[in-house]
Amino acid sequence: MQILVIGVTGYAGRRVSAALARAGHTVLGLTRDPASPAVRDLTVNEVTPVKGDFAVPESWRGYLEGTDAIVQLVMDVNDPVGTDQQLFRELAASQERQGRRHHLVYTTGISCYGRTGLSLMDENTPGNPESPLGFRFTLERELAASGLAHTVVRPGFIYGGPGTTSLSGQWFAAAEAGKPVFYGDTSKRYSWIHVDDLADAYVRILDNPTAVDGEVFVLADDQRLRVLDVQRLVLHAAGLTGDISLEPAEAGGAIQVAADQDELVTSAKAHRLLGWRPRHPSITDDPATYYQAWKASQQSS
Structure with missing residues (x-):
């Protein structure tokens, strides 16, 4: 099938689009700058760049002709609600x-849940409407009511590969700068997912999209790791052995506030309906390799 990927030059977008192309699909990647280094790398992976701006529907509307599926992997920070609603209308x-x-x-993502008070969350867990990212669950409901064929993916915290906008990538950068900071509750735990395991789930969804029309999938590995412990291992892999400064979540901005609680999920539904299981057991399994991948990405960008 022909697939249009929105957010193709982003962290997850590069790996997802390449995986879809390897699976035999014709993949178009929407980008504002077809001449960028990231786009050249996509071309090597048999993804066809097409010029357009997600926030400007007139620039990409024509690519919908002949397209069977659209993969949306980006949030427009300038208008996160309006731009997605425009996508649904288009x-x-x-x-x-x-x-x-x-x-x-x-x-969307698991940080949309906010504080639920539950030890483990799944696709049926209602999000806390007071979450700073709770509006994304509202958008999910609007999509469900629209009558459009769709599947929703809520990834855990992504790691691996270039790690460009990942939390682990931020930690690697902080290690090199010698200024690591941990924000918020030191006891909180997150669920994680390797970027290539995430890409595999998109391939499985689009192998037979009709079978998962209207479904929501939470995607993460089975680890229940304390975030501070993970950060220490990641920093050590990057060569830092000093102390970590502790700061309130508010000092780290809105994203840190949104994720300042346990965010543990089960992917049992994806195991059952997609046959999906993560092949990378944990971010703590080989942090030195993830650091080297991130470092190489920084040097080539």
Whole structure:
């Protein structure tokens, strides 16, 4: 099938689009700058760059013609609600014009849950409406009510590969700067997922999208790791052995506030319906390799 990937030059977007191309799909990658180094790398992986700006539908509307599926992997920080709502409207209008359905794989994340007070969350766990990212669950509900063919993906904290916008990548950078900081509750625990395991899930969804129309999948490994312990191991892998400064979550900005609680999930549904299981057991399994991958990415960018 032909797939349009929105957010193709992002951290997850590069790996997801390449995996879809390897699976035999024709993959178009929406990018504002087709001449960028990231786009050249995509071309090597048989992804076709197409010029457009997600926030400007007129720039990408034409690519919906002949496209079977859309993978959305980016949040427009300038208008995170309005831009996604516009995407839903554009897909509905295209469906009416062409008389055929596009399948949207819509990506949010486990930090949207906010504080639920639960030790383990799944696809049926209601999010806390007071979460700074709770609006993304509202968008999920709007998508479900729209009648569009879709699947929702909620990844855990992503690591591995270039790690460009990952929490682990931020820690590697802090280690090299000699200024590591831990924000918020020192007892909190997160669920994690390797970027290539995440990409595998998108391939499985789009192998048979009709079978998972309307489904939501939480994707993460089975570890229950204290974040501070993970940070220490990651910093050590980057050569730092000094102390970590402890700061309140508010000092780290809105994202740190949104994620300042246990965020542990089970992926039992993805195991059952997709046959998906992570092949990378844990971020703590080989942090030195993840550091080297991040470092090489920094040097080549």
